[in-house]
Amino acid sequence: MTELFQQGSLLQPETLEDWTPEVVTRVIAETLETWGFADYGARVRWCWNPRLRTTIGRAIFEDHLVELNPHLLARHPGEIRGVLIHELAHLVVVEHFGFRESPHGPRWKALMRAAGESTRATHQLDVGNLRRRRKNAQPRPHRSRQAQTLSRLEAWWRRLSQRGW
Numbered sequence: 001m002t003e004l005f006q007q008g009s010l011l012q013p014e015t016l017e018d019w020t021p022e023v024v025t026r027v028i029a030e031t032l033e034t035w036g037f038a039d040y041g042a043r044v045r046w047c048w049n050p051r052l053r054t055t056i057g058r059a060i061f062e063d064h065l066v067e068l069n070p071h072l073l074a075r076h077p078g079e080i081r082g083v084l085i086h087e088l089a090h091l092v093v094v095e096h097f098g099f100r101e102s103p104h105g106p107r108w109k110a111l112m113r114a115a116g117e118s119t120r121a122t123h124q125l126d127v128g129n130l131r132r133r134r135k136n137a138q139p140r141p142h143r144s145r146q147a148q149t150l151s152r153l154e155a156w157w158r159r160l161s162q163r164g165w
């Protein structure tokens, strides 16, 4: 990775293994700097969370923590940067503007654009066998994209309300 840094800018890492802690940390720092929130870098943490199944990444506000799904992102390493920045943007919005802002609202979108990333809120990746296996598995009703977006928002607001919001 050292060679990459010596070239002055971070190249696109191509596999999960390329995303070493140094690279992830560097992308976080560069992105925060782009946004003018460099100081926040000292508080932001991140980790791979192998317990995540179909959630590709999430932001834990109270811990200033970004969690990334190693199973899903190993299959789609090209998404790592986008997911990392997506969750980082959530942390920054909440840190600086509080919970008044809607999760994927204008401030979040502005950060994503400034970082050169997509403003779509849900992923469309094949989660195949990553779904939690259930005892007495029943066939699952097909969920539309809209339903997935809704349940993601619901999960978001549930998390907020658990924090007393």
Ligand SMILES: [Zn+2]
Binding pocket: 086, 090, 103, 104, 121
């Ligand atoms: Zn989001």
